[in-house]
Amino acid sequence: DQARKDRQTVLFDLSREELKFHRPALVRELPRAIAAGELFMQYQPKIHLRRQDIASAEALVRWQHPSRGLIMPGDFIAAAEEAGSIAALSLWGIKQVIADQRRLAATGHDIPIFINISGVLLADADFVVEACRLLKGSKAKIGFEITETAVIRDPAVALRHLQQFADIGIPVAIDDYGAGLSSLAYLKQLPASELKIDKMFITQLTSSNRDPLIVRSTIDLAHAMEMEVTAEGVESPAALALLSVMGCDLVQGYLISRPLNFDAFLTFVEKEGH
Numbered sequence: 001d002q003a004r005k006d007r008q009t010v011l012f013d014l015s016r017e018e019l020k021f022h023r024p025a026l027v028r029e030l031p032r033a034i035a036a037g038e039l040f041m042q043y044q045p046k047i048h049l050r051r052q053d054i055a056s057a058e059a060l061v062r063w064q065h066p067s068r069g070l071i072m073p074g075d076f077i078a079a080a081e082e083a084g085s086i087a088a089l090s091l092w093g094i095k096q097v098i099a100d101q102r103r104l105a106a107t108g109h110d111i112p113i114f115i116n117i118s119g120v121l122l123a124d125a126d127f128v129v130e131a132c133r134l135l136k137g138s139k140a141k142i143g144f145e146i147t148e149t150a151v152i153r154d155p156a157v158a159l160r161h162l163q164q165f166a167d168i169g170i171p172v173a174i175d176d177y178g179a180g181l182s183s184l185a186y187l188k189q190l191p192a193s194e195l196k197i198d199k200m201f202i203t204q205l206t207s208s209n210r211d212p213l214i215v216r217s218t219i220d221l222a223h224a225m226e227m228e229v230t231a232e233g234v235e236s237p238a239a240l241a242l243l244s245v246m247g248c249d250l251v252q253g254y255l256i257s258r259p260l261n262f263d264a265f266l267t268f269v270e271k272e273g274h
């Protein structure tokens with residue numbers, strides 16, 4: 001028993017070491033990686049169920065590292081937030097998505113693209129000014145996905161900054177709804193037009209007893225607040241059918257399409273129509 005405890009301690013310390021050394025080392029490379037063009041965006045369509053068209057797309061960042069290979073955002077976003085490099089990463093992302101959205105529009109498919117914006121940036125006045133400047137000067141249709149927890153940290157400042165985005169016509173989607181600390185008080189105040197139900201309630205939708213109840217009541221709540229509802233993590237035809245019956249507005253997930261490189265996304269758009 002003691003031996004097992006020792007082994008667990010060693011494993012625990014190793015993972016702590018990983019966090020202490022490897023992640024920060026990786027994140028210190030971010031400025032170089034951005035300059036070297038190692039980051040790129042993939043795009044995942046969101047389908048409007050009743051209209052049967054592509055309503056928008058979500059941009060998801062990836063890092064093609066020269067020696068470590070492909071690195072997913074789960075492995076560097078949180079560390080970038082802690083290291084203070086998330087603003088630079090997000091400004092790069094906004095510029096990239098503006099360029100790609102303009103390319104998309106030029107092909108006749110003027111589909112809005114939503115970017116994930118870390119909560120810490122809603123407290124960063126310099127970031128907000130610069131993001132507004134970039135977006136105001138472009139004609140690109142760009143939206144933001146933010147989590148509610150972003151607002152709970154410093155509600156007054158976050159809500160003021162979100163209002164600045166709303167004032168220049170940037171739609172806001174509330175991301176990962178139901179996964180964190182949800183507060184109806186903040187939800188009511190957010191200038192958001194879309195609510196995204198976290199995929200933890202969607203991937204098991206048709207094999208769970210409770211998830212359908214939660215999803216249905218969330219759809220009704222969002223509609224009562226005049227928001228559109230997106231279900232993310234739609235992986236099965238059965239989930240899609242149930243969401244359709246429940247009146248869900250938008251669906252996103254592997255069933256429809258994985259996140260795609262820009263050219264593959266364009267091919268998808270041209271095949272599916274808009």
Ligand code: C2E
Nearest residue numbers: 060061072073074077093116117118233234235253254259
């Ligand atoms: P998220 O915003 O909740 O994005 C949804 C995640 O679910 C993505 O993972 C997506 O690839 C994945 N996904 C899509 N469809 C399905 C499905 O049917 N089933 C399952 N199981 N998963 C699905 P990804 O790309 O690894 O991104 C992870 C997280 O990293 C995102 O979660 C978002 O919070 C963050 N992230 C991604 N790109 C950016 C970015 O440019 N900036 C910031 N700040 N965060 C980003």
Ligand code: CA
Nearest residue numbers: 058116145175
């Ligand atoms: Ca998102």
Ligand code: CA
Nearest residue numbers: 175176196232
């Ligand atoms: Ca999400």
Ligand code: CA
Nearest residue numbers: 175176179198
């Ligand atoms: Ca998430």
